[in-house]
Amino acid sequence: MRWSHTLIPTLKEVPADAEVPSHRLMLRAGLVRQVMAGAYTYLPLGWRAVQKAAAIVREEMEAAGAAELHFPAMSPIELWERSGRREAFGNVLLNFAFPRGDRKVHVALGPTHEEPITDLIKQSVSSYKQLPLTLFQIQTKFRNEERPRFGVLRTSEFLMKDAYSFGTDVEQLNASYDAMYAAYCRIFERCGIPYLAVEAESGPIGGDASHEFMIPAENGEDAVVHCEASGYAANLERAETGRKPPKIEVPANAPVAVTVDTPGVTTIEAVCELLGVAPEQTLKTLLYTADAGTDGEKTVAVLVRGDHEANEGKIRRAVGAKTLALADEATVQRVTGAPVGFAGPVGLTGVTLLADHDAVTVQPAVVGANAADKHTKGVCCGRDWTVETTHDLRDARAGDPDPKSGGPMTLVRGIEVGHVFKLGTKYSDALGAEFLGEDQKRRSIVMGCYGIGINRIVAGAIETSHDDRGIIWPKGIAPYQCHVIPLDVQDAEVMSLAEQFHDELQAAGVDCLLDDRKERPGVKFADADLIGLPTRITIGKRGLKDGVVEVKRRTDAEAETLAPDAAVARVRALLQD
Amino acid sequence: MRWSHTLIPTLKEVPADAEVPSHRLMLRAGLVRQVMAGAYTYLPLGWRAVQKAAAIVREEMEAAGAAELHFPAMSPIELWERSGRREAFGNVLLNFAFPRGDRKVHVALGPTHEEPITDLIKQSVSSYKQLPLTLFQIQTKFRNEERPRFGVLRTSEFLMKDAYSFGTDVEQLNASYDAMYAAYCRIFERCGIPYLAVEAESGPIGGDASHEFMIPAENGEDAVVHCEASGYAANLERAETGRKPPKIEVPANAPVAVTVDTPGVTTIEAVCELLGVAPEQTLKTLLYTADAGTDGEKTVAVLVRGDHEANEGKIRRAVGAKTLALADEATVQRVTGAPVGFAGPVGLTGVTLLADHDAVTVQPAVVGANAADKHTKGVCCGRDWTVETTHDLRDARAGDPDPKSGGPMTLVRGIEVGHVFKLGTKYSDALGAEFLGEDQKRRSIVMGCYGIGINRIVAGAIETSHDDRGIIWPKGIAPYQCHVIPLDVQDAEVMSLAEQFHDELQAAGVDCLLDDRKERPGVKFADADLIGLPTRITIGKRGLKDGVVEVKRRTDAEAETLAPDAAVARVRALLQD
Structure with a gap:
């Protein structure tokens, strides 16, 4: 892609109202623009990163045996009333009525899709022979965020992968849950983002077991405790303190109450x-x-x-x-x-x-x-009041012993990018999704649900991978893999070599951005660092006189010079690393 | 993909309320299910077809030099008030207010995105050097359809490719328009659907030149006149009648008024x-x-x-x-x-x-x-009243002479799948999107807009390509290319061969569906005809005894028998045709 054929409106100024690095850099690098509070347009560079993340998610979901479908955003408000979530979501559930003929149609914009998919399965699945089944979609979700903030990290409209598993019993649920958990690990690894799988309460969504996937980040909204030695991680609501019942002893010199x-x-x-x-x-x-x-x-x-x-x-x-x-x-x-x-x-x-x-x-x-x-x-306990035993009844905090290793846990802040839940029969009971078992008995389908915030993968990657000059994209989700910079666009030899590099790399499956703007080298280099593609080839008139071009990674301090006909192979080798 | 891992709930009964073949077949073949009037869920088979169509659209848009971005569905109602379209759309524009803190936020759900993209370009483009530029998105659109009908052909929520071109003058607009027109022709050819490019009025969207792309179909909602000899086609609003000013003659025996x-x-x-x-x-x-x-x-x-x-x-x-x-x-x-x-x-x-x-x-x-x-x-004209000349002032109809060839035009009904518009400066004037010209003068950006209904490609393909047994998918957008049917799933040799075919075809880039259900051959063949994948391999115990399997196209009356190790190559050859 030529820079002149796309829209990359980089900014020199740091936007005043952007609090966190990912928000600042997404604005400065021309990845997003705000349409209104809590709603962002993804410009071409930002959208390419979102699509790369979505493609990885889709591939791993399919590899884990899940099939993709697509619900409308709108669904009848009655569905949400039957499950009790119209009330539970409150103002978060965007809903409205519109006229059709002389009636009013009242709809909700889905913040997640348990209700519509349970209703679909109720209609489509009747026998244990059709189970287990895992279905997913990659779809825009809507939530009224009272306080949209942190750029694209918390918005009223966002792209979510939501998957739902349906099984006959807890064994099938556990197998589906484990398959999704493993797929999530592969997804975040391929996207190149650090992550913690954190034990979590299931919260208002219901059910009895869940993990959150968090990107550790200073500015993260969520706090978890973590023990590096044992790998144990849990959010504050869920985390065990690792304390044991102490011996209750009244101190010798205890005063009178x-x-x-x-x-x-x-x-x-x-x-x-x-x-x-x-x-x-x-x-x-x-x-x-x-x-x-x-x-x-x-x-x-x-x-x-x-x-x-x-x-x-x-x-x-x-x-x-x-x-x-x-x-x-x-x-x-x-x-x-x-x-x-x-x-x-x-x-x-x-x-x-x-x-x-x-x-x-x-x-x-x-x-x-x-x-x-x-x-x-x-x-004093044991004198003025007594208990038979003691329990872990409080939120964990930094310094508490890890329940596995006993070593002290640390407090880590993070960005939640995924969540896997064992729902059980909460929704199938509420909406009547049953199956006929091999024993000819009707039972509620046992469900799990599994979400990933696609936008958060992109913002989280930037939040954890940047320097003071700009973004440092992980290769897996970089909008382009290589940035080709001709310094003298009016020089025929320079431009023709730049185009040749671009075309050869594209043909080899390496997405390329060709900066064909008539701008000073300083402007081009600053923009290249800002948008942060993993590799760069620079072609200048002066270098060509000496028979060389420059190749560097975004993370290299210095470029290496090499013969033009070695450049493409070198870029490909750097990207293989 | 194994049938048992996905959800293809085929129906034997013809749904009572489905009026047109595409609607009936999409329900029967398990491609879609209705969530509410005017809103459908795409089940895995239907969604794969939509994604294949979307992928072709995306490839051709990029080949035509357009860059993809993505707007939120929600935008501030003020934008639509400034352009005058809140009033023009009326009830069709879904809009609502929701609470945020102690304020109300009033938004519209985009039925199309001229307003938000013009506003973006106003912020991001300032100079003629940044033009021309064509941007597109593939996104869910919302319209309150007063009378949703014909299944997925007319719904309140649909997937649309909308592109917008921005230029300095009419020459740049024309070049962008022509590039989009040519891309549209390639898209519909690759999707395997018949189409007519029809001259059209631009309608309430404004501007001064447009073409509609129609799939000719008996049940189409739109009517056009068409001359096969010249290729001229136009909708009834736009079509010239081909009449010339006649000589005005008072008949000799004319009575007195x-x-x-x-x-x-x-x-x-x-x-x-x-x-x-x-x-x-x-x-x-x-x-x-x-x-x-x-x-x-x-x-x-x-x-x-x-x-x-x-x-x-x-x-x-x-x-x-x-x-x-x-x-x-x-x-x-x-x-x-x-x-x-x-x-x-x-x-x-x-x-x-x-x-x-x-x-x-x-x-x-x-x-x-x-x-x-x-x-x-x-x-009598010429006696009781007079005019100097006459004009073409009425809607064309069947039998009118073609303005190009003079031959009689026929009336064709069709489904609109695409539309290309020259907008001119309607939106850039209303929203103040200007650029600084080479002459240092500020002028309004000259715009075009270009839409394709992705769901309509899928429904239109089925509407024009089916028989009484089911869908006949064009290869370009078929959910899978080959249907592998083991007849005896409990026979190890049969299943192992079926899996081998499936894996070899997948590895060769041929998407495959493996019907691993324990069902009678009659049920599997009926479902295979109903879901209508282009090619089929059937493997049975009896055939294997004779050392053969069967291969057929959906359109073949009879299957051919051949040695198992020739089957994959044969399917690939049939798909190349």
């Missing part, structure tokens, strides 16, 4: 300030209602160290409950005899009491006194 | 019934206002034969006006002295009088009397 007035002081920060203690010398007592509205409804009191964050998923699993939510004010008042903010473990009855491993090591501790405007100091 | 009472009779049909004459013995006198609201505003009276349809585009050009619309009732009353329905040429003053070539040959004629509830019989 004393209740003090703390009027209006309902937060750990305020308690610490008033009593002159550190947060890690206090305990939070949180009250939850488990399995609300069922026969098994109960109130649970959870103790975590004052500087720790209680983790609802872990608490729910420790209780063995299906649902868990913070108790309402009336319940807190009834159970503790005090308003919210003064709960404590001493003398607390009528509740299931759970303590985090670290909670029982705060000896003595400051706790709520189960009385309005009062806290108790000098409280 | 007589005005008669026709109370409440305001249509040609009613006049004919009351007076016992045929429509071709009457004249319609239509009043138009040209260039309303300008200094040059004037009233135009147009005479066409009673059974002909006046053509506003032709009238506008004959008058030399920029705009033309039927005159309002007040104007008709003022000019004719009568309400609408009684206008006639006799004694009509204060207007520009234009007559169609055929109008002056109705001698004598029944015309309106310019008086309420009265018509005049026996009116």
